[in-house]
Amino acid sequence: MIGKPTTQTPYPGVSESRPSWLDLALCAQTGSAFFFPEPGSSVREAKQICLACEGRAACLEYALANDERFGVWGGLSEKERERLRKGPARTPADRA
Numbered sequence: 001m002i003g004k005p006t007t008q009t010p011y012p013g014v015s016e017s018r019p020s021w022l023d024l025a026l027c028a029q030t031g032s033a034f035f036f037p038e039p040g041s042s043v044r045e046a047k048q049i050c051l052a053c054e055g056r057a058a059c060l061e062y063a064l065a066n067d068e069r070f071g072v073w074g075g076l077s078e079k080e081r082e083r084l085r086k087g088p089a090r091t092p093a094d095r096a
């Protein structure tokens with residue numbers, strides 16, 4: 001599944017400032033298709049790659065800090081990062 005190594009990240013804009021975690025990024029070896037799939041497509045393969053990536057924590061931190069809305073970052077999908085940003089679900093009892 002992991003293809004020919006490359007020095008480019010599949011993430012537009014990130015390569016210009018080149019955070020250090022990109023040196024560990026497994027996605028740089030696979031291309032963007034796994035990480036930015038068509039709407040409604042599975043992100044399972046991207047998440048599996050992320051699980052083996054040593055840059056995962058820093059990648060997720062970067063995505064949250066920069067409000068990245070699209071694609072898989074740090075092993076989390078767009079919806080998973082949105083839930084993480086919003087925090088735990090609130091119940092009526094929490095608001096009382």
Ligand code: SF4
Pocket residue numbers: 021022024025026027028035049050051053054055056057059060072073074075
């Ligand atoms: S955690 Fe995933 S998206 Fe982030 S750098 Fe690693 S492989 Fe890429």
